[in-house]
Amino acid sequence: GAVVSQHPSWVICKSGTSVKIECRSLDFQATTMFWYRQFPKQSLMLMATSNEGSKATYEQGVEKDKFLINHASLTLSTLTVTSAHPEDSSFYICSARGSGRALVSDTQYFGPGTRLTVL
Amino acid sequence: GENVEQHPSTLSVQEGDSAVIKCTYSDSASNYFPWYKQELGKRPQLIIDIRSNVGEKKDQRIAVTLNKTAKHFSLHITETQPEDSAVYFCAAIAANFGNEKLTFGTGTRLTIIP
Numbered sequence: 001g002a003v004v005s006q007h008p009s010w011v012i013c014k015s016g017t018s019v020k021i022e023c024r025s026l027d028f029q030a031t032t033m034f035w036y037r038q039f040p041k042q043s044l045m046l047m048a049t050s051n052e053g054s055k056a057t058y059e060q061g062v063e064k065d066k067f068l069i070n071h072a073s074l075t076l077s078t079l080t081v082t083s084a085h086p087e088d089s090s091f092y093i094c095s096a097r098g099s100g101r102a103l104v105s106d107t108q109y110f111g112p113g114t115r116l117t118v119l
Numbered sequence: 120g121e122n123v124e125q126h127p128s129t130l131s132v133q134e135g136d137s138a139v140i141k142c143t144y145s146d147s148a149s150n151y152f153p154w155y156k157q158e159l160g161k162r163p164q165l166i167i168d169i170r171s172n173v174g175e176k177k178d179q180r181i182a183v184t185l186n187k188t189a190k191h192f193s194l195h196i197t198e199t200q201p202e203d204s205a206v207y208f209c210a211a212i213a214a215n216f217g218n219e220k221l222t223f224g225t226g227t228r229l230t231i232i233p
Contacts, residue, residue, distance in 0.1 A: 034220065043208060043223045044163065093162060107153065108221060110162040 003027055004096050006111035013084055014119055020080045021114045023094030030096035033077040034108060035069060038091040050077055074098070084118040091115050121146040123211050125224025132199050133232050140227045142209035143191040149211040152192050153221070154183060157206045166207075167194070196229075204231045 003026040013019050023033060032051050036044040048064075050056040050071035058064045068080040077096075081088055092115075095108040122145040132138045144152075150171035155163035169176045169183045169192065176183050180199075185192040196203055209224040 041228075043225045046220055049220055091160075107165060107168070110155075110164070112162045113160070115160070 002107075002109045004030075004094065004109045004111040006094055006114055008114060009112060010115040010117075012117045012119065015085050016083055018080055018082045019084055019116060020078055021092055021094075021116075023077045023079070023096070023111050025075045025096045025098060025109070028096075028098045029074040030077070030098040031074065032097045033071055034095045034097075035067075035077075035079050036093045036095070038093060038113075040091075044093065047079075081116065084116070086118045089116055089118045121149060121211055121213070121222040123209060123222045123224045125209050125227060127227060128225065129228045129230070131230045131232055134199055134201060136199055138194075138196045138199055138203070138229055138231075140194045140207055140209070140229070141191060142193070142211075142224050143189075144211040144222075145190065146211070146213060147190065148213040151212045152183070152185060153210050153212075154194050155208045155210065155223075157208065157226075163208060199231045201231050201233055204229060 005024045007022045011019055034049050035047045038044050046059050047062045048056040048058045048069050050069050052071050052074050056069035066082055071077040091113050093113040094111040097108050125142045153168035154166050156166045157163045167178050167181050167183050169185050174185055180197045182195040206226045206228050208226050210221045212219045212221045
């Protein structure tokens, strides 16, 4: 149990285009989802926290108009990188925390990540 | 906010020896401390966690210790094997109200030398 999927696993796009990344909890309801980005050989940096049905809370320094987050259901959150530029190239990872019989309430379950390359 | 420091940043250990990674945290309200293992290009995987009501937890070759007074916790891997090579992250969270976020350490790249 507690599987989180992410799609796509990798994407290459041209500068100026927008890219949408989906994060799904497959076998549990994710009350809260988190989006991280990770640069090579660095730690995970939290970008934003989203609760189902409400606006995301962005970390300081993260542009909310550039990184659009939607958490429309208890199993799906999306991150859209708008007008992507080469400096947005990174590994984006989502995680989900939820409720369910087999889940530990504090534990975050991570998706496999999406590698974004902006040319 | 919470600040988590982790060291060493790199660690090389002979196969069969033990490895220890240490973390300190700043927020005394933090009460949940997970450890994640991340292989190159893959997702972080939870390997062990500890809550503030216990001082030590063990799962086969992996153990975690917590000193609340000193605000530090450590990961211990015994009888290391080549497959233990990865980047390890500690994290801390004050998990009481449902909206807390994990704060990660900077990571330790562990290399097991055959």
